[in-house]
Structure formats: structure tokens, C-alpha cells
Amino acid sequence: xxxxxxxxxxxxLTESHWASFRGADVERVLARxxxxxxxxxxxxxxxALSYLEPMxxxxxxxxxxxxxxxxxxxxxxYLANFCSNQCVYCSFHAGNKIVRxxxxxxxxxxxxxxxxxxxxxxxxxxxxxSRTQSGPAYMExxxxxxxxxxxxxxxxxxPLSTEExxxxxxxxxxxxxxxQETYDEITYAxxxxxxxxxxxxxxxxxxxxxxxxxxxxxNIGALLGLSDWRRxxxxxxxxxxxxxxxxxxxxxxxxxxxxxxxxxxxHSSAAPVTDALFVQIILAYRxxxxxxxxTLSTRExxxxxxxxLPLGITRMSAGALTSVGGYSETDNVGSAxxxxxxxxxxxxxxxxxxxxxxxxxxxxxxxxxxxNVVAQ
Amino acid sequence: xNDTIQSVNPxxxxxxxxxxxxxxxxxxxxGKFSSHEIVPQVLEASGSQVVTMALRRVDWxxxxxxxxxxxxxxxxxxxxxxxARTAEEAVRIARLAQAAGCGNWVKIEVVQDQRYLxxxxxxxxxxxxxxxxxxxxxxxxxxxxxxxxxxxxxxGASAIMxxxxxxxxxxxxxxxxxxxxxxxxxxxxxxxxxxxGRPSEAAEAMEMGxxxxxxxxxxxxxxxxxxxxxxxxxxxxxxxxxYLAGPGERRIEAAASSPLTxxxxxx
Numbered sequence: 011x012x013x014x015x016x017x018x019x020x021x022x023l024t025e026s027h028w029a030s031f032r033g034a035d036v037e038r039v040l041a042r043x044x045x046x047x048x049x050x051x052x053x054x055x056x057x058a059l060s061y062l063e064p065m066x067x068x069x070x071x072x073x074x075x076x077x078x079x080x081x082x083x084x085x086x087x088y089l090a091n092f093c094s095n096q097c098v099y100c101s102f103h104a105g106n107k108i109v110r111x112x113x114x115x116x117x118x119x120x121x122x123x124x125x126x127x128x129x130x131x132x133x134x135x136x137x138x139x140s141r142t143q144s145g146p147a148y149m150e151x152x153x154x155x156x157x158x159x160x161x162x163x164x165x166x167x168x169p170l171s172t173e174e175x176x177x178x179x180x181x182x183x184x185x186x187x188x189x190q191e192t193y194d195e196i197t198y199a200x201x202x203x204x205x206x207x208x209x210x211x212x213x214x215x216x217x218x219x220x221x222x223x224x225x226x227x228x229n230i231g232a233l234l235g236l237s238d239w240r241r242x243x244x245x246x247x248x249x250x251x252x253x254x255x256x257x258x259x260x261x262x263x264x265x266x267x268x269x270x271x272x273x274x275x276x277h278s279s280a281a282p283v284t285d286a287l288f289v290q291i292i293l294a295y296r297x298x299x300x301x302x303x304x305t306l307s308t309r310e311x312x313x314x315x316x317x318x319l320p321l322g323i324t325r326m327s328a329g330a331l332t333s334v335g336g337y338s339e340t341d342n343v344g345s346a347x348x349x350x351x352x353x354x355x356x357x358x359x360x361x362x363x364x365x366x367x368x369x370x371x372x373x374x375x376x377x378x379x380x381x382n383v384v385a386q
Numbered sequence: 387x388n389d390t391i392q393s394v395n396p397x398x399x400x401x402x403x404x405x406x407x408x409x410x411x412x413x414x415x416x417g418k419f420s421s422h423e424i425v426p427q428v429l430e431a432s433g434s435q436v437v438t439m440a441l442r443r444v445d446w447x448x449x450x451x452x453x454x455x456x457x458x459x460x461x462x463x464x465x466x467x468x469x470a471r472t473a474e475e476a477v478r479i480a481r482l483a484q485a486a487g488c489g490n491w492v493k494i495e496v497v498q499d500q501r502y503l504x505x506x507x508x509x510x511x512x513x514x515x516x517x518x519x520x521x522x523x524x525x526x527x528x529x530x531x532x533x534x535x536x537x538x539x540x541x542g543a544s545a546i547m548x549x550x551x552x553x554x555x556x557x558x559x560x561x562x563x564x565x566x567x568x569x570x571x572x573x574x575x576x577x578x579x580x581x582x583g584r585p586s587e588a589a590e591a592m593e594m595g596x597x598x599x600x601x602x603x604x605x606x607x608x609x610x611x612x613x614x615x616x617x618x619x620x621x622x623x624x625x626x627x628x629y630l631a632g633p634g635e636r637r638i639e640a641a642a643s644s645p646l647t648x649x650x651x652x653x
């Protein structure tokens with residue numbers, strides 16, 4: 011399991027290790043065709059910060075060769091925000107006094123219809139962690155209802171068992187998104203003081219269970235800025251590499267969420283991820299994993315998203331709302347999970363992508379479990 | 387392949403697949419372009435009659451985004467089963483393509499390896515067997531292996547599409563020797579698919595006796611895709627003509643003008 015790789019690398023990833031790399035090391039890595047984990051460490055080191063331009067050029071060329079000048083589009087749909095966890099950085103924190111609700115299947119359909127009217131066909135379903143309010147059976151009902159409307163359905167919820175993933179896969183889920191938040195066990199325990207999410211290992215092994223259940227794509231990542239970003243970025247990419255090698259048939263993607271303001275007062279004690287460091291992380295991911303998808307959410311500003319687009323990003327959310335019931339403005343609107351920085355509409359994002367010389371892609375999947383879906 | 391200069395008239399050198407007489411031996415893919423608007427220009431410059439597209443990327447709900455609306459009339463559509471991990475999934479995608487009006491040609495692509503996108507010959511064979519039974523014109527994308535190619539031939543494939551190098555790698559004919567063997571031993575058209583990164587590599591494949599080549603990434607990601615499509619068109623034609631003309635024997639040493647055994651002819 012991947013945890014063995016973490017324990018193997020843990021003693022080596024010290025401040026002095028990162029500081030030991032020189033420009034010549036970065037140049038050697040940039041000349042290599044395939045990169046090893048030790049090369050990934052070089053690209054995340056302080057020395058590589060002076061090489062962002064050559065890294066960007068290589069990352070862009072690799073991305074175009076592997077994915078073309080295209081940008082996949084998706085949007086999140088929050089089904090429920092009840093949560094029994096106490097993640098100190100999250101608005102859905104059980105102790106936060108926010109408006110809690112969950113959509114009925116009819117309301118979820120209404121939301122789905124509002125989303126499809128924008129042309130989007132890739133949907134990511136989200137809930138807070140509440141087995142009583144939004145358990146796997148509830149998710150399954152929503153999946154059955156929404157499946158015919160979308161080219162693909164992704165799921166970003168709390169970690170499930172293999173059997174639960176299998177049932178949801180059979181119901182119509184194509185991909186699973188799950189962030190470890192931080193790979194550092196001490197920080198993980200600090201920022202998850204109570205609730206089922208405290209179980210670091212159950213979360214860490216969830217992508218394995220999803221892959222074993224037949225899910226065809228997984229999207230992982232760390233919440234950058236929650237703990238030491240360098241180690242979290244290193245482990246995120248190493249985790250993606252592990253998943254690619256262990257489950258070669260599964261499409262593996264990485265997300266790059268940075269901490270955003272939310273309804274609470276958490277301030278991370280870790281060093282913030284500046285824009286330059288953020289770019290360094292994205293480029294290191296791309297160079298280490300040329301075939302992995304890289305997903306960028308609306309947590310980032312329009313300007314930042316525009317500038318990051320050609321550096322290796324392959325998928326973006328567009329027109330996203332993180333509140334429950336927000337798209338169709340039902341009476342049943344729950345509070346949002348985080349503030350959105352890019353509030354542009356789908357047509358505005360599409361226009362931006364075209365202006366950058368890329369093809370916005372609304373549809374890049376076929377529902378292989380049902381007949382005649384595309385012929386509607 | 388038996389169509390040497392003795393048996394084929396170069397002025398009427400068409401390729402027969404699935405009942406279609408193709409005068410262009412360049413098949414083109416539609417992925418990775420920066421806009422749909424450029425695709426018709428690329429197709430025109432390439433002269434291609436057979437165009438492949440991933441069914442997974444056909445956007446039925448947004449007419450402006452639907453690649454099929456950018457295809458010139460009389461194009462033979464070759465939907466591919468990109469995204470399929472098993473024979474069953476490939477069969478399902480092929481049926482969906484047919485039901486959606488994409489015709490009965492299908493390029494089978496079954497990939498269980500997302501790092502290199504290498505095809506799974508075993509699943510590809512199973513999908514071929516099924517789809518041939520259902521009346522499809524089946525063109526399987528495969529790793530160049532003689533045993534697998536013979537089985538695909540026996541299963542009723544209409545052509546064999548071995549890879550030159552991994553999809554999108556632009557690495558050229560890395561599997562050249564294995565493709566050469568397929569050309570020698572398999573009577574079906576051999577269409578080199580994937581890996582061709584330069585017009586010169588397309589010409590080389592055609593000179594070897596490949597029946598056609600399929601090019602996507604090399605054109606789509608070129609600085610000027612339309613110009614590159616034209617370059618590939620010329621390269622494929624040149625390579626084919628070179629093959630038909632019957633190139634002279636390639637030698638390691640120079641041919642001595644004064645043969646060492648010439649004295650045997652004397653006196």
C-alpha cells in the first residue's frame with residue numbers, strides 16, 4: 011500500500027535535503043525523459059524556483075502532446091452539507107452554525123437540469139460526511155436520477171468501502187475524487203480533531219478501494235497550505251504515481267486546491283503557497299506525471315486560472331457553486347463550502363479558454379453501462 | 387502485401403477496405419485540435435477520406451461543439467472506442483456509434499494502460515470477433531504481434547492497425563521490424579497507427595509497404611496544422627509511389643565496378 015512509500019520517504023524529506031539541491035540538479039532533471047521520485051524532489055526544491063520558465067515550456071509541450079490543446083469542463087453539484095466531521099479549515103465543520111440541508115432527488119434533478127442548460131455534461135456530486143443524512147443509498151438514488159442527463163458522473167464524498175464504491179459504480183459513477191488534505195499524520199490529526207475523518211489510513215486507502223471496485227478514474231490531491239506544502243506536493247504526486255502503476259487501467263488525476271477563506275477562523279501555521287510556489291507545484295506534477303490529468307477549481311482567481319491554463323492543466327470547473335441547491339435557486343439553499351474566486355459563467359469561461367487557443371471540451375466520456383444514451 | 391508494380395497500376399492505386407475504394411492512404415484523427423473550426427481545413431489539406439474520432443468526445447447535446455458537424459460530406463467516419471477497457475465496453479461503444487448514425491466502421495481501441503495507452507491485444511481480439519459478427523467493418527488498433535494479427539485476420543478484421551510508437555508520442559516507427567513482418571505475412575491492409583510524428587516517418591511506413599497510415603497528434607499539435615496535413619498528404623503519396631516503383635536493393639558496401647570474380651567470365 012502507498013503508506014509504505016510515505017514511511018520510506020519520511021526520514022529523507024528534511025529541510026536540509028530540500029536545500030541540498032543546486033541548479034545543476036534541476037538542469038539534469040529537465041534533460042531526463044522520464045522522471046523518478048528523486049527527480050520530483052528536485053523539481054519541488056528551492057533550487058527549481060529559478061527554473062520555472064524552462065519547466066513551464068517543457069510542461070506545456072508535454073501537455074499538448076498528451077492531451078492536445080483542449081480543456082475539459084465540469085461543475086460540482088452539492089447534494090447535502092450535513093457533516094459529522096470537525097475539519098478546522100472547512101465551512102461544513104459540524105460545529106459551524108450554517109444552514110444545513112440536503113436535496114431531495116427531485117431537487118437534485120432540478121439542479122441537474124439547470125446545469126445541463128449551460129452545456130456542461132461532466133458532473134461532480136458532493137456531500138458532507140453524514141451517513142445518516144447522505145449515506146451511500148441516498149447517493150445511489152441521486153446517481154440513478156442524474157445519470158441519463160450527463161456524459162459522466164463523479165463523486166466527491168467521504169471515503170467508502172469497496173462494496174459501496176462497487177454499488178455506486180454500477181449505479182453510474184465513473185470517477186471518484188478524494189483529497190487526503192495532508193499526508194502529514196501529525197497535522198492530519200490536528201486539523202481533524204473529531205469525527206470519522208480522523209481515520210487517516212481509511213482515507214489514504216480509499217482510492218485503492220475505488221479502483222478495486224471498478225471506478226475508471228480517480229482524482230486525488232492535498233489541500234495545499236494546510237501543512238508543509240513541499241512534502242504534501244511530493245506525496246500527492248507519488249501517490250498518483252503509485253495509483254497509476256498499481257491500477258494501470260485507471261485514469262489518475264491530481265487536483266491543486268489551495269486553502270481558501272471559509273466560514274470560520276482557521277489560520278494554518280504552515281507557510282502559505284505563494285503564486286510562484288503554486289506554479290512550481292503544478293509544473294512538477296506535470297513533468298513527473300505526463301499522462302495524469304491536472305484539475306483546477308474555481309478556488310483560484312480568473313486571472314490565475316487564465317495564466318495557469320497553458321502550463322499543464324487539463325480540466326477546470328466552470329460556473330461552479332458550492333452551496334446546496336444554488337443552481338436552480340430552490341427554496342432549499344444550504345450554505346457554501348468555500349468562497350469561489352472565479353465567479354464567471356460557463357460562457358465566460360468558455361470564451362476565455364478559446365481566447366487562449368484551447369478547445370473547451372464539454373463531453374469526453376461515454377456512459378458504457380447503458381445503451382442508447384448518446385442517441386437521445 | 388502483393389500489390390507490387392507488376393500487379394498494380396499506380397494511376398489506379400486505390401485501397402479497398404470494407405467495400406470502399408480509397409484513393410487517399412492517409413487517415414486522419416480529429417483529437418487534440420485547438421478548435422473544431424480548423425478541422426475541415428485540415429481534412430481538406432490532408433485529402434483524407436477516412437476520419438477517426440473518439441465517440442466519447444462527440445458532443446451530441448451541443449451542436450456547435452459536435453465534431454460531426456464539421457466533417458465534409460462523403461467522409462467515411464471511423465469512430466474509435468477510446469475509453470474502453472474491456473471488449474464488452476468496446477462493443478458497447480461501437481453499437482452506440484452505429485445507433486447514432488456514424489456508419490458501420492469502427493476502430494477498436496481497448497486500453498488497460500493509462501501511462502502508455504498501449505492496446506490490449508486479447509481484449510481487442512474478443513471485441514473484433516463480436517463486432518464482425520454484428521456486421522461492422524472492424525479496424526483493430528493493436529500492438530504489432532504476428533500471432534495476434536493472424537487471429538484478428540481469422541476473426542474477420544478488415545485491416546490491421548499496428549502502432550509505430552505509443553499514441554501521441556511522436557516517436558516514429560519504433561516497432562518497424564515487427565510492422566515489416568506483419569506487412570510480409572498478413573494479407574490484410576496494414577495501417578500504421580500511432581506514433582508517427584513526422585511526414586518523413588509516414589513516407590517510410592508507406593515505402594515499407596504499409597497500406598495506409600493514421601495520423602493525429604503530429605498534425606493537431608503542429609505549429610500550423612493545415613500546412614502539416616498537406617505535408618503528410620505529400621509524404622504518404624511519395625512513400626506509396628516509392629513502394630510501387632520498387633526501390634533498388636539497399637547494400638552495405640558499394641557495388642564494385644570491377645567484380646572480384648570477373649576473371650571467371652574471361653577467356
